[in-house]
Amino acid sequence: MTAVVDEVGQDAGPAAGEGLDLLVWDAPNIDMTLANVIGERPSPSSRPRFDAIARWLVGSAEDRDVEGCVFTNIAPSAAPNMRGWVEAVRSFGFAVFARPKTHPEDDVDEAMLDHIARRADEGGLARVVVASADGRNFREPLEELARAGVECVVIAFSEVAGYAQESDLITFIDLEDVPGAFTTPLPRIRLDNLPPEGAWLRPTRSMRALVEASA
Template sequence: MLDSPPSSAPVDDDVRDPLPADAAGSGESRPRPALDLLIWDAPNIDMTLSTVIGARPTAASRPRFDAIAAWFVAAAGDPSAAGRDGSAPDVEACVFANIPPVPGTLQRWVEALRGFGYAVFARPKTSPDDDIDQDMLDHIAVRAHSHHLRRLLVFSGDGRNFAEPLEDLARQGTQVVVVAFSEVAGYAISSDLIQFIDIEDVPGAFTEPLDRVRLDALPADGAWLRPTRSLRDFVSSYTARRT
C-alpha cells in the first residue's frame, strides 16, 4: 500500500525533505539509505492525553519532546541497529499539527520542536474537518520509497487511519512501533504485526507520573477509575441529542 509516493504527498520542503540532500541519494541505482522515522500526531496525542487524565493537560503533564528525541536516537544508534551497509540508520522525527486561526503560544512550541531536531508540518485548521491524517500517511509513503524504512515509530492512537497501512509496512519488513496511551490504542495492542509502547513507559517522557490508572498495570487489590465528566453533564448532552 505504501510502495511508492502518492501524488498527494506533502510538498512543503521543510517537511517532505528535512533530511540532508546527500542522505536521500541521487538515483535509483544507489542503495537506499536506512532510516528510522518518527511520526507524531499532535492533535491525537493531545486529545487522548486529555482523555486519560480527565483534564486539560498542563505543562507538567505534557510529553517532553527532548527526552523522547534522546530515546529515539539512542535506539537508532545502537550497533545492532546498523543499516545494510553496516552504519547506523539516518534518523528523522516529524511532528504534524493543526494550527488554529489564532495560534497563541503555538509559535514558541513549534520553534522549540525545531530546536530539538524535529521537522514540523503545520496545517491551518479553519474548520472542524481540517486535519493532517493524510499528510502523515503521505510522508510515510514518501520515506518508504526514498529510503529503506528500517523502523517506524508512530505516536498516535488513531487506529482508523493507521492500522491498515502500518500493518502493510510491517509485512514488508519495517519494524513498526506505535507509541500512545494503552487506553486508546487497542488497534496496536491487538495487532500481531505492530509493537506497542505506552508513552508513559518512554524514559523521561513526563516530568512526573500522570494521574491515570492503566488497565495493563492494575494493582493486585484493584483500583477506582473516576469518571472523566460529570454524570449530569453527560445526561444533559444525551437528552439534548435525543430531542
C-alpha cells in the same frame, strides 16, 4: 491522498545502504488522547518532553539514521501562542509540518501518511514509529509496511490505542514508558498495570449531566 511538499531537507532520507528510523508525531491526536486519559486539559508539566523522545529514538536506532517529524494544525488566532512550542520542538531536532486549522475537519493524517509513504518509496526505511491512537487511518498502512519488512511501532496511551495492541504486526509502547517522557507520573490508572489492592477509576462524566442531556 493530498500531495505534501517535502521540506524536511535533501539529506533527511537515508544514505545508500544505511537505513532510516522515522518517527511521525500526530500532535492533535496525542494532545486530545492525553486529555482523555488524565481527565483534564494537559498543562505544560503533563505534556510529553520532546527532548526525551529524541533521546529514546536515537538510542533505539543503533547506527541507523533518524528523522523525527511533528505534524500539527494551527488555528490563525492561536499562532502567536504556538510559536514558542514550535520553536522548542524544532530545537530538539524535529521537523514540524504545520497546516492551518480553519475548519473542524482539518487534520494532518494524510500529510503523515504521505510522508511515511515517501520515505518507504525512497528505500532504506528500517523502522517507522507513529505517535497516534488513530487506528482508522494508521493500522492498515502500518501493517502493510510490516509485511514488507519494516519494523512498525506505535507510541500512544494504552487506554486509547487498542489497534496497535491487538495487531500481531505492530509493536506498541505506552508513551509514559518512554524514559523521561514525563517529568511526573500522569494521573491515570492503567488497566495493564493495576496495583495488587485494586484501584478506583473515577467517572469521566457527571451522571446527572448525562441524564439531563438525554432527557
